[in-house]
Amino acid sequence: MAIVDMTEFRLTLFAKDRDRLLERIQDFDQVHIRPLDKQTEEEWAGRIRSADTGKSVTAVNEAMGRAQEALDILSAYEVKEKGFKEKLSNRLPSLSMEESKTLVEGEGALTAIEETLRLQEAIRHSHERMDQLREERKQLDRWKALDLPLGDLKKPKRVQVTLGTLPSRWMDEARKFLASHAQRTYMEFLSADDKTAYVMVISDGSDADLDSFFRDINFTPVHFEGEETVQAMIQEREAGLAEEKKNIAQVEVELKKLAREKKTAIQAYYELQSYKEDRLEAEGKTLETEKITFLEGFVPTDRAKEFENLVTDELPDGRFELETREADRDDPDVPILLHNNGLVAPFENLVETYSMPLYKEMDPTGLLAPWYMLFFGLMMGDAGYGALMLLATSFALHYFDFKPSTARSIRFFQILSVPTILAGLAFGSIFGGLIPMDPLIINPQVEIMPMIIFSVILGIACIFIALGLGAVQSVREGDPAGAIWDYISWYFLIGGLIVGGLSKAFQWNSMVSSVAFILAIIGALLIIFLSARDEKSAGARIAWGAYNLYGATGYIGDFASFTRVTALMLSGAYIGFSFNLIGRMIMGIVGSDASVWEALGQGQVNIFMFIIAMVLLVFLHLFNLFLSALSAYVHSMRLIYVEYFGKFYQGGGKRFKKLRPEGKYLDIK
The missing domain is CATH 3.30.70.2750 (Alpha-Beta Plaits)
Structure with a gap:
């Protein structure tokens, strides 16, 4: 789990070579172009300027818009019926760049687009004419008694x-x-x-x-x-309607043919225009004179040598200047590219949703993944629901063909199904008790208070680890003193108060409570006098330090917030139990202590009512599974973002933006 090391480059080349080189860089697919500093433009007093790509971008957008309109039209005339597997799979067909260009030129994509739009306009005109004829016929119908x-x-x-x-x-x-x-x-x-x-x-x-x-x-x-006669005029309108319907049918035959023969070519044209749009966006970030172009960006360090070779191969006459250097850890403009193993990578979505880390920070993906799995599993807390998630996600990943982003999301829930199963076995819950099982550790529905205490202890551990990560990050940034003043001091204060309070409550050795409270006092003094050390005057430092100390009250809310783990687990369990009770009522065994399966084996249940109840329970438990998963997903994310990240993670980094767009219809290689 790491943030990929970046190498910064500065490239100066002749303007006539720019477009060709950008195409090669786009093929390389591992370059992030950043806007050049406007200050440079001002220093050159007008002799250097930003590249003007406005008209070109407008033309590309118009071309993409027309292609998109044509594709939307043709999609309604596709004859081929997709099978179940094809409908749920969303992996894009793959073509090479050369194949795409050949397809666009050989199949006449531009001509097909114009023909599609012309035919659609003809259909629109026919419909307008038909509306007019229907209205005229409606008016004439009122006079048809005039013979x-x-x-x-x-x-x-x-x-x-x-x-x-x-x-x-x-x-x-x-x-x-x-x-x-x-x-x-x-x-x-x-x-x-x-x-x-x-x-x-x-x-x-x-x-x-x-x-x-x-x-x-x-x-x-x-x-x-x-x-x-009026009747003859009505017949003329009827004939006109028939003629327009015939025209529409003929045009639709042509559109179906275009959809069958030219749609892929139009899709390739759209994707190539999208590539061109990204190149123009990169071009707009450069500075240029009449003959020279200045380009800056970043490339992963392990691909830097390959990038240098690419530039050298494309400009073999040496008419360029390329400077590379290791990216500055403190530069907030360094783009972030995360690299994690298959178990952790699906959790990168959570980091990206919140904020990418700064280049100087740790990759938080591997630091949040265990906690998120734990929170989600406990909140779901049902082995039956976890097993369904595991079966559904495993089947989907094996049977269907998804885009990488979709597959990663499904893999995310496949991973989360495992802690859900383990938590359900620990709690003895399988479909809310539909399948009886003794809990391996605790029955939260009976032992509610121990479960709440466990949730708070879990929260304390989570926040203390977050504080420790903050201290580590401070040391990584070359500020070991800040690790003590900003993080260890809170360990002393919060840890001392907790241990001291427990010592008093459970009458532990008086020495323990004394040491704990002394540490708490030391922590409070460190916070008061040193947490605001950047302030210039001593009075301001103490005032802001006291304000920071007041923030300790927020930890009470942070710890209490983790009780939502128990609350959500119990809500799902009780809803599942209620659904099972409904099923028992339908079967007529409400007053019996026997399980559904025992009652069925003893002949207490009518088989017809059993089938009705089980069908109903399938839908009810699927509904509860959806609600529980949604709640666990959102509230686990909330605990990570607010209570966990809030103690050590800064964020605000920029995502590494490749010069290659994500395909919409085709995956251009």
């Missing part, structure tokens, strides 16, 4: 035929008005809905009050283009 050609309505010379609409609430009023005041006007109601009536009005124009009445009732004339 004569619309052109015939214009032929009469002595009367005027008008089609129109009016609010349905005025229909009765309109009938009464026409019957009493408009003897020379006829209105036929063709159809109506909740709000509107559709009518045909025939009038010779002699009824004087007709126009004003129609205005009062909001009569609106309707005009149609065309001379044929």
Whole structure:
């Protein structure tokens, strides 16, 4: 378990060689480029400047956006059905860089993207046209009772035929008005809905009050283009809909063909553009003159010689200057790359989630892994749940093909299943007591107080080890005195108070309590006078030291916080026990002392009710497994981050960023 040693390099080369070298560095995959100091740019008074990659980045982003849009479209037209194993596996197909470039050029990826977008636009246009035709047909349906050609309505010379609409609430009023005041006007109601009536009005124009009445009732004339019947117009819309559906079907056939033949090429194009985006990002971190480029970064020390050979091979004429040196331990800009064995590596996610360590710090991964396993196992505390986790994760890792990041997460829970099983055996808990077992060590549901005391003792041990790690780190940084003033003093104070208190409570030898309290006083004095030694005045040092001493009260909360180990273990156990009680109620053996299996063997349980109860218990215990695992995951992380890391770990380091992006569709080698 370690932070990988880094070598810092500074490279000066001709600008015309920059792009080619960055491609080779990207293939090398073990280089972190850092932004050059802006102060250098100012010192050169404008003769040196940051590389301008804005337009190129915009062009690449647009290209990636179009490729992504095309891939999203084609994904809906894939014909190949994935099997169960393929659906759950997420390892990306692998291609070499040369294969990717050949595929993009040979299959015409750019043309395929444009064709895909054009075809999708055609489908969109057809759908819009269909929506328009449906709306027109809907409007025409209201007039289909009019069975004569619309052109015939214009032929009469002595009367005027008008089609129109009016609010349905005025229909009765309109009938009464026409019957009493408009003897020379006829209105036929063709159809109506909740709000509107559709009518045909025939009038010779002699009824004087007709126009004003129609205005009062909001009569609106309707005009149609065309001379044929309404039914013929409806049939035209139907024919138009059929034609557009046919067009869509033809376009979808072409899209399915593109999805089958060109999708991989488009994916390769997307990945190559992603590579180019990363190169441009690195290029933007350089400084340049008209002809010279300045580049700085870091490479793992064990690969430094290989990196030097790469630069020399790529620029064989020697037209470059490369300086390398061991990275400064106190430089906060040194990127962090963690290297751990297979057992510890899955816990690197916890470190990365919190904060990467500084280059001068210890790798905390191996320091947190045992504690996290212990906390998680105790909080779960059920051998049955642990066995299910072990079987599920082992099966998944063996049967399915995952990306490295996914496999590492599954391996994380596979490791955690082991302490869960051990804790469950110690507590005598298998699926909340569904399978009877005597505890090997303690039954927490009965001996609650001893379990709480154990949790607090566990917390004291965890915090004391964290303080010891803080002292070690202080010595590593060349400050052994700080290890005493900032960490050993707290050992004296907290340890002395704990031992002294226990000595008084259990009436140990008076010498023990006296020595313990003397150590506590020494620790308090060290904290008061030396914990704030960086302050300039003696008064400020003492004042801040007293404030730091007041922080000792926080340790009470820290120790009490570890009681959550017992609380979460008991909550999961009682929920599991309640589920088992529900199952016994269904089987009708609530009042019996016999286990489910004994009752079944003695014939006390109806086999049909037994099957129903067991099916229900499977789902209930899986639900409890999920809740318990989620709670244990979060609260174990909280104990690590707050109580454990808070005593020795600073963090704030920068992650080592390779010049090679993680693939989204293909793994480019």
